[in-house]
Amino acid sequence: FSTISQISxxxxxxxxxxxxxxxxxxxxxxxxxxxxxxRALRRLYDGSGILKVPFVFLTNGGGVRESKRAAExxxxxxxxxxxxxxxxxxxxxxxxxxxxxxxLVVAVGKGEPAVVMTEYGFKNVVSIDEYALCFDDIDPLAPxxxxxxxxxxxxxxxxxxxxxxxxxxAFVVSDSxxxxxxxxxxxxxxxxxxxxxxxxxxxxxLYFAHDDLKFQxxxxxxxxxxxxxxxxxxxxxxxxxxxxxxxxxxxxxxxVAFKNAEVVLTQLxxxxxRDLNVTDHVNSGSHDFQTLxxxxxxxxxxxxxxxQAGNPWFSILTRTGVFKGNHDSNHPEFPxxxxxxxVEDAVDFIMRNEx
Ligand code: G3P
Ligand code: MG
Numbered sequence: 001f002s003t004i005s006q007i008s009x010x011x012x013x014x015x016x017x018x019x020x021x022x023x024x025x026x027x028x029x030x031x032x033x034x035x036x037x038x039r040a041l042r043r044l045y046d047g048s049g050i051l052k053v054p055f056v057f058l059t060n061g062g063g064v065r066e067s068k069r070a071a072e073x074x075x076x077x078x079x080x081x082x083x084x085x086x087x088x089x090x091x092x093x094x095x096x097x098x099x100x101x102x103x104l105v106v107a108v109g110k111g112e113p114a115v116v117m118t119e120y121g122f123k124n125v126v127s128i129d130e131y132a133l134c135f136d137d138i139d140p141l142a143p144x145x146x147x148x149x150x151x152x153x154x155x156x157x158x159x160x161x162x163x164x165x166x167x168x169x170a171f172v173v174s175d176s177x178x179x180x181x182x183x184x185x186x187x188x189x190x191x192x193x194x195x196x197x198x199x200x201x202x203x204x205x206l207y208f209a210h211d212d213l214k215f216q217x218x219x220x221x222x223x224x225x226x227x228x229x230x231x232x233x234x235x236x237x238x239x240x241x242x243x244x245x246x247x248x249x250x251x252x253x254x255x256v257a258f259k260n261a262e263v264v265l266t267q268l269x270x271x272x273x274r275d276l277n278v279t280d281h282v283n284s285g286s287h288d289f290q291t292l293x294x295x296x297x298x299x300x301x302x303x304x305x306x307x308q309a310g311n312p313w314f315s316i317l318t319r320t321g322v323f324k325g326n327h328d329s330n331h332p333e334f335p336x337x338x339x340x341x342x343v344e345d346a347v348d349f350i351m352r353n354e355x
Contacts, residue, residue, distance in 0.1 A: 042078070
């Protein structure tokens with residue numbers, strides 16, 4: 001289904017605002033909805049379930065295709081979410097397809113990292129699970145790991161010609177499930193120019209979906225995120241190698257993530273009004289939102305990013321996630337424009353402010 005194709009075109013003027021929702025710690029904790037999220041989102045649709053306010057999810061999380069995430073969110077929240085409304089930490093990796101389209105690249109992380117990359121257009125991508133299985137004894141702790149079921153799932157004879165092919169880049173798509181193996185195998189790849197067990201060589205590019213040190217999951221206190229894994233990998237790599245680890249990340253607070261959200265929200269706004277004669281105006285890129293609201297729970301990621309992105313972003317910090325300040329308090333270093341208890345309070349503020 002496509003929400004965009006069903007967007008209401010009943011309103012007479014272009015929307016002056018849009019909303020970007022963070023997911024973990026704002027809309028969900030683990031797989032449980034929080035903060036009146038379902039009720040809050042329903043307010044962005046008309047009585048027939050047709051979208052009336054342009055919004056996206058701007059999350060650093062991921063590991064699954066945007067289409068699958070959209071279906072999961074639709075189910076959990078009871079509204080129709082389109083894949084184009086789901087912007088994950090790894091979504092900008094698709095901008096690198098031209099550079100690595102046919103090159104061997106390794107995809108790391110929980111979920112289906114290689115499937116995600118294949119959907120973006122990478123043609124020669126292998127998950128680190130499959131890659132590691134192509135090298136006997138690369139992980140000396142493997143025999144002690146009780147959870148290994150991958151061996152069954154992987155067709156070794158088909159894939160394992162890759163162990164003589166140089167890896168041209170590594171992409172950390174989502175949180176590493178097995179830090180000890182992934183740090184070992186990534187160091188093997190990165191210090192040898194992409195060919196484990198060979199001589200040292202130039203470091204292939206390394207891309208992270210994001211750099212969150214911590215995030216709010218189902219557990220009461222925050223959990224380590226991809227940034228913690230990056231620190232561990234970097235620390236080990238820099239201890240065994242003379243040149244420091246080079247890497248790039250794309251998710252929030254990187255301005256690229258906010259620019260991309262703005263582009264997608266503009267396209268949504270364009271769809272909202274496509275039956276009116278304002279579409280040329282919107283498609284020309286001259287569409288101006290007066291306000292884009294970022295609703296997040298993590299000051300150093302969501303609020304910092306919105307502040308850096310500048311006009312027209314307006315940051316709203318909830319107390320349902322990483323930020324646990326008392327009533328009336330704000331983050332000292334990256335204060336939000338507004339602090340509220342829940343995502344429902346945030347949407348309530350927006351709707352009152354805009355109408
Ligand atoms: O692993 C996901 C986490 O680091 C952040 O997700 O939705 O809060 O951006 P989110
Ligand atoms: Mg969050």
